[in-house]
Amino acid sequence: xGDEYPSLLRSEEMSLVQLFVPTEVAHDTVAxxxxxxxxxxxxxxxxxxxxQRSFVGEIRRIDEMGRRVRFFSTQIEKEKDVVxxxxxxxxxPLITSGPRAAQTVDELDTTLAEHEQRLTKxxxxxxxxxxxxxxxxEARHVLRETAVFFDKAQGHHEDIRSSFDDTVTPLLQDDxxxxxxxxGVQFDLxxxxxxxxxxxxxxxxxxxxxxxRGNLYMNHIDIAEPFVDPVTGVETRKNVFIIFAHGDALLAxxxxxxxxxxxxxxxxxxxxxxxxxxxxxxSNRLEDLQTVLYxxxxxRRAELIKIGESLRxxxxxxxxxxxxYETLNLFNYDVRRKTxxxxxxVPTRDITNxxxxxxSATEGSGTSVPPILxxxxxxxxxxxxxxxxxxxxxxxxxxxxxxxxxxxxxxPGLFAVVTFPFxxxxxxxxxxxxxxxxxxxxxxxxxxxxWAKADLGEILGQFFFGRYIILLMxxxxxxxxxxxxDIFSKSLHLWQSxxxxxxxxxxxVGVATDHRYPFGLDPAWHGAENGLVFTNSYKMxxxxxxxxxxxxxxxCLQVPNHFKFKRYSDLYSxxxxxxxxxxxxxxxxxxxxLYKWSIDWSKATTQPPSLLNMxxxxxxxxxxxxxxxxxYRGQGTVQVILLxxxxxxxxxxxxxxxxxxxxxxxKTQGQHYMGIGHGDDTGDDVPQLTPGISLEExxxxxxxxxxxxxxxxxxxxxxxxxxxxxxxxxxxxxxISHTASYLRLWALSLAHAQLSEVLWTMTIExxxxxxxxxxxxxxxxxVGFWFAATVFILCIMEGLSAFLHALRLHWVxxxxxxxxGGGHAFAPLSFASQEGKD
Amino acid sequence: xxxxxxxxxxxxxxxxxxxxxxxxxxxxxxxVTIRTALMLTLASCYLxxxxxxxxxLNPLIGMWFKDA
Numbered sequence: 001x002g003d004e005y006p007s008l009l010r011s012e013e014m015s016l017v018q019l020f021v022p023t024e025v026a027h028d029t030v031a032x033x034x035x036x037x038x039x040x041x042x043x044x045x046x047x048x049x050x051x052q053r054s055f056v057g058e059i060r061r062i063d064e065m066g067r068r069v070r071f072f073s074t075q076i077e078k079e080k081d082v083v084x085x086x087x088x089x090x091x092x093p094l095i096t097s098g099p100r101a102a103q104t105v106d107e108l109d110t111t112l113a114e115h116e117q118r119l120t121k122x123x124x125x126x127x128x129x130x131x132x133x134x135x136x137x138e139a140r141h142v143l144r145e146t147a148v149f150f151d152k153a154q155g156h157h158e159d160i161r162s163s164f165d166d167t168v169t170p171l172l173q174d175d176x177x178x179x180x181x182x183x184g185v186q187f188d189l190x191x192x193x194x195x196x197x198x199x200x201x202x203x204x205x206x207x208x209x210x211x212x213r214g215n216l217y218m219n220h221i222d223i224a225e226p227f228v229d230p231v232t233g234v235e236t237r238k239n240v241f242i243i244f245a246h247g248d249a250l251l252a253x254x255x256x257x258x259x260x261x262x263x264x265x266x267x268x269x270x271x272x273x274x275x276x277x278x279x280x281x282x283s284n285r286l287e288d289l290q291t292v293l294y295x296x297x298x299x300r301r302a303e304l305i306k307i308g309e310s311l312r313x314x315x316x317x318x319x320x321x322x323x324x325y326e327t328l329n330l331f332n333y334d335v336r337r338k339t340x341x342x343x344x345x346v347p348t349r350d351i352t353n354x355x356x357x358x359x360s361a362t363e364g365s366g367t368s369v370p371p372i373l374x375x376x377x378x379x380x381x382x383x384x385x386x387x388x389x390x391x392x393x394x395x396x397x398x399x400x401x402x403x404x405x406x407x408x409x410x411x412p413g414l415f416a417v418v419t420f421p422f423x424x425x426x427x428x429x430x431x432x433x434x435x436x437x438x439x440x441x442x443x444x445x446x447x448x449x450x451w452a453k454a455d456l457g458e459i460l461g462q463f464f465f466g467r468y469i470i471l472l473m474x475x476x477x478x479x480x481x482x483x484x485x486d487i488f489s490k491s492l493h494l495w496q497s498x499x500x501x502x503x504x505x506x507x508x509v510g511v512a513t514d515h516r517y518p519f520g521l522d523p524a525w526h527g528a529e530n531g532l533v534f535t536n537s538y539k540m541x542x543x544x545x546x547x548x549x550x551x552x553x554x555x556c557l558q559v560p561n562h563f564k565f566k567r568y569s570d571l572y573s574x575x576x577x578x579x580x581x582x583x584x585x586x587x588x589x590x591x592x593x594l595y596k597w598s599i600d601w602s603k604a605t606t607q608p609p610s611l612l613n614m615x616x617x618x619x620x621x622x623x624x625x626x627x628x629x630x631x632y633r634g635q636g637t638v639q640v641i642l643l644x645x646x647x648x649x650x651x652x653x654x655x656x657x658x659x660x661x662x663x664x665x666x667k668t669q670g671q672h673y674m675g676i677g678h679g680d681d682t683g684d685d686v687p688q689l690t691p692g693i694s695l696e697e698x699x700x701x702x703x704x705x706x707x708x709x710x711x712x713x714x715x716x717x718x719x720x721x722x723x724x725x726x727x728x729x730x731x732x733x734x735x736i737s738h739t740a741s742y743l744r745l746w747a748l749s750l751a752h753a754q755l756s757e758v759l760w761t762m763t764i765e766x767x768x769x770x771x772x773x774x775x776x777x778x779x780x781x782x783v784g785f786w787f788a789a790t791v792f793i794l795c796i797m798e799g800l801s802a803f804l805h806a807l808r809l810h811w812v813x814x815x816x817x818x819x820x821g822g823g824h825a826f827a828p829l830s831f832a833s834q835e836g837k838d
Numbered sequence: 839x840x841x842x843x844x845x846x847x848x849x850x851x852x853x854x855x856x857x858x859x860x861x862x863x864x865x866x867x868x869x870v871t872i873r874t875a876l877m878l879t880l881a882s883c884y885l886x887x888x889x890x891x892x893x894x895l896n897p898l899i900g901m902w903f904k905d906a
Contacts, residue, residue: 007870392871414871418878426886479883483890498840498894499901510901516840516894519887528901538893545889597892598842608898 006387008396008414010564011407011823012347014382017354019342021331021371025362026340028097029371030324030829032361037830038354040383041344044332053329061109062325066318068112072307073315075119083304087453091313096321098364108317115307122300129293134227135264136286138195138238142266143279145221145240146193150272152219191270192254193242196263198222201239204261208243211253217244242268320831327829343376345383345826351375382407384823390448392417394469402811403821408564410557412815419550419814420806421472426546427748427802428473430756431481432488436795438474441467473803483520484749488790489756491523499524535753539746541593547742547813548586551735554817555579561818573656577649578731578817584642584649586739589615592631606630618643653728661720730816738813744805752798759789840895845888852884 006012017039021029033039045053076083096104196204201220208216220241227236241263243254258265269275331340346354355373362370384407388396392413398420399413428434444451444467451464463470485491498517499510510524517523521538525531555578562570592611601608609629617625618639625636763786767779859876863869 005865005867005869009870009874389868414874415878417871418875418882422879422882480886483886501903508903510903512897514840516891518844518891520890522894524901527903529904530899530902534897534899534901537898538890541893542886542889546885549885594892597895600896601898602896 006349008386008388008392008411010409010411011382011384011405012349012387014345014385014407014826015348015351016376016378016380016382017344017346017351018374018376019344019358019371020374021340021342022367022369023338023340024367025365025369025371026328026331027101027324028361028365029358030327031097031320032357032364033354034320034323034327034829034831036350036353036357037828037832038350039344039346040826040828041327041330041342043330044341044343045330050329054333055325055328058325059322059329062318062322065109065112065314066322068116069311069314069318071116072119072304072311075123076304076308076311079301079304082301083308085308085311088312088316089453091310094313094317096317097361099366105317105321108314112314115303119300119303119307122296122303126293126296126300129289129296133286133289133293136282136289137227138223138264139266140279140282140286141223141238142193142195142240142268143275143282146242146268147272147275148221149219149242150270150275190246190251191242191244191268192251192258192265193240193268194258194263194265195223195238195240196258196261198237198239200261200263201241204241204257204263207257207261208254211257212245212250215245215250216254218242323829323831347385347387347826381823383826385826386411386413391468394466395420397465398469398807399810400825402815403819404823404825406820406823409820409823410560410818412554412557412810412819415553415557416810417472420810421469421476423546423550423745423809424473424802424806425476425480426542426745427805428477428752428799429480429484429749430486430488430752430794431478431492433756433790433795433799434474434477434479434481436474436791437470437799438478441471441474445471473799484753485521485523485526486753486756489753489760491521491526493523495519497524498522536746536750539749540743541597543742543745544586544739545590545593546745547739548582548590550742550809550814551738551817552579552582552587554814555582557818561820569657569660573660574653574727577653577656581646581649581653581732582735584646585615586735588639588642596631650728650732653731654724657724658717658721661717665717734816738816741813742809744809748798748802748805752794752802755798756790756794759786759794763789842892842895845891848884848887852880856880 019029050056076085094104094108095101205218205220208218218241220239223238223240227238228234229236245251245254255265269278328340331342333340351373358371358373362368384404386396386405395417396411396413399411399416405411405413425434444464448464448467456464481487482492495518496515498513498515499522500513501508501510510528521535525534528534555575558575558578559571562568562575589611592614596608596611599608606628609631611631614625614629614631622643623636623640625639763782764779767775767782770776770779856877859873859880863873863876
């Protein structure tokens with residue numbers, strides 16, 4: 001019964017299929033089906049813990065490989081300017097299906113482990129070497145600066161010697177003094193040298209001063225360059241210090257204080273020659289280390305480049321394998337026959353494709369037993385699948401955001417392809433702005449191949465996803481701009497105007513001629529004092545007309561749904577009363593609007609009546625219409641009839657459906673009692689009709705279903721009544737509020753036109769007709785500013801606003817008239833959908 | 839005296855084009871989409887033109903400008 005071609009009108013027909021897959025060919029089968037992207041697998045082991053499933057070991061191994069690949073990815077991220085990553089479409093593919101699959105995966109595992117080991121070792125040695133380098137640099141600084149101190153201190157030694165002699169001689173009886181050469185060649189006060197962070201310097205000094213009671217001589221100097229921590233990249237500034245003091249105890253105290261404050265101490269020899277020798281040694285070691293560091297860096301980069309060549313294909317393999325094994329975990333393992341049993345939803349149209357895929361998987365893996373596909377009959381609701389292409393995808397997505405359509409219900413996304421851009425354009429109407437967004441969308445479409453692979457970021461990615469929507473929005477905006485006769489707030493005089501202006505002094509009054517501007521708003525209105533009065537009236541009435549027609553169209557979409565689901569009673573219990581209610585009030589209003597426009601009031605006997613007052617008095621004083629405010633003869637009677645029809649519809653809508661449901665319930669209840677005793681109907685569990693058939697096999701289709709319906713009838717009746725009451729109130733009140741809601745079409749187009757005009761008058765208008773060079777420059781600057789404001793405020797901001805309101809009109813005003821929703825989307829196993837993500 | 843004939847002619851024209859779209863869109867996987875889109879475009883463009891034309895057919899208010 002399949003149609004020749006898929007259509008977007010309804011969800012595709014879906015079948016539940018069962019696959020019997022021999023174990024040897026299972027991996028390859030799932031790989032083929034994943035490439036095809038047409039099967040949504042069901043979980044046949046829902047009660048099994050994820051850690052107890054059959055393929056847990058393989059998944060663990062893949063996870064380990066995935067972790068390694070992620071590690072490589074982060075390492076390359078840090079050096080992404082230098083290390084190129086070969087994109088996936090350029091990389092050599094890794095074949096993971098077929099007879100050599102297991103070997104390939106094993107090799108990959110080993111390769112990844114090796115790379116990881118080498119990379120971590122290089123990273124560790126790099127870090128160690130960097131730390132050593134830092135220490136050596138500090139030591140070099142210390143050596144250099146202390147040379148200066150020693151020279152300075154040489155001059156002070158006499159003062160210090162004398163102070164020792166004066167006050168502390170009794171305490172210096174120990175042999176420390178004896179160790180020094182007297183009045184010597186060499187000043188030999190002991191000292192401590194090292195480095196400390198600059199911020200801690202003053203605290204250090206103060207603490208030392210207090211602890212040692214001033215018995216110290218300290219000097220310090222800044223190190224000019226900061227030290228960069230290789231791991232974190234944080235900069236620290238350090239100072240070199242040297243402290244001269246006398247006595248072991250003091251020196252020990254100094255050392256302890258230094259360590260507690262986080263200073264690093266370096267052993268310095270008091271001998272100048274030895275110092276310069278150490279300096280040379282340190283410099284040499286530093287040079288060596290820096291060479292080694294450089295080489296390590298080069299090696300690491302080379303390793304990363306090698307990894308970068310294959311990184312994307314590894315990521316791809318890891319992702320696919322993980323998905324395959326997770327899917328295999330959903331299958332049921334039949335130990336006896338060594339097969340896996342899978343169940344899933346597929347579009348009926350694609351069953352032949354799937355069988356081909358199964359066959360090719362068997363051939364690829366070299367076994368002779370192909371997987372068997374067999375359809376099941378079921379009463380479960382299939383997932384909803386709308387087959388879209390790159391053009392319709394955007395429209396379907398924005399309508400799906402409201403709710404997924406029920407299976408086989410009329411798809412509002414199909415009609416949104418035109419109604420959405422059209423309603424947008426009614427709110428956005430400007431030829432110039434339409435051209436801007438049309439060109440932008442056209443550009444995105446021309447580079448779509450390149451951009452589809454690139455990572456565009458969230459915002460640009462959203463715009464790119466909706467490029468076809470924007471294209472149509474621009475196209476329709478050009479048309480509505482022509483209707484409103486608005487191009488960047490100016491009017492076009494394409495045809496002859498319908499108004500002439502006879503010469504007059506004072507107020508200029510237009511006189512209507514016999515000719516009417518054939519296409520769009522007459523340009524004479526542009527700049528008129530009461531131009532807005534006319535335009536507002538025109539746009540408001542147009543909004544009502546378009547709104548009522550849109551709602552009627554949406555209401556009529558109910559009819560195919562009722563036919564498809566064989567709910568013929570809904571036609572006359574739901575659809576007809578709703579239709580009559582909507583048309584008798586608001587359809588009548590639309591007819592009156594059009595009628596009032598078609599009468600030449602200059603030749604009529606009465607004054608043109610206000611339609612809004614007419615509608616209100618239709619309700620408040622039905623049947624009586626004041627003759628001076630009459631729109632047509634016999635209006636009173638007609639209005640009473642219409643009001644009566646609407647009045648009848650409310651109880652009709654409210655009562656008929658529950659009544660029919662009640663009648664149905666009584667009928668089956670009678671039948672129910674005539675059957676073999678099923679026990680009383682106090683809502684017991686569904687009785688097991690035939691022992692031995694478990695609930696899992698209800699998919700096979702047997703008579704169990706019939707009884708279920710009967711049991712539910714009791715509970716459903718009160719639900720039917722409540723549902724119908726809500727539905728009636730919602731519909732009737734909704735008619736009024738939704739009709740008024742369409743006035744947003746007027747409001748937004750007014751705002752847009754006014755914004756556009758204000759922008760023009762405040763920027764370019766004042767600078768037109770430049771006389772001097774300066775005037776030309778000013779004009780150019782203003783044009784630039786005007787264009788930027790046009791794009792950002794009028795196109796982007798107003799565009800987003802109109803987009804939102806048009807979408808709301810579709811979701812609330814239109815969908816509430818026919819949409820049922822409640823479906824679940826078809827989510828097939830598909831490798832392609834994962835490729836875009838990282 | 840501006841007449842309502844253009845409205846009726848355009849209606850007939852649009853109806854004709856819509857019928858043509860309904861009958862002559864070639865069969866293929868996109869037939870339903872193209873057919874629906876064409877018919878809806880023709881209908882909505884006609885509606886908007888019709889409303890704009892009829893609103894100006896018999897002007898209810900005069901047009902006046904302030905002294906230029």
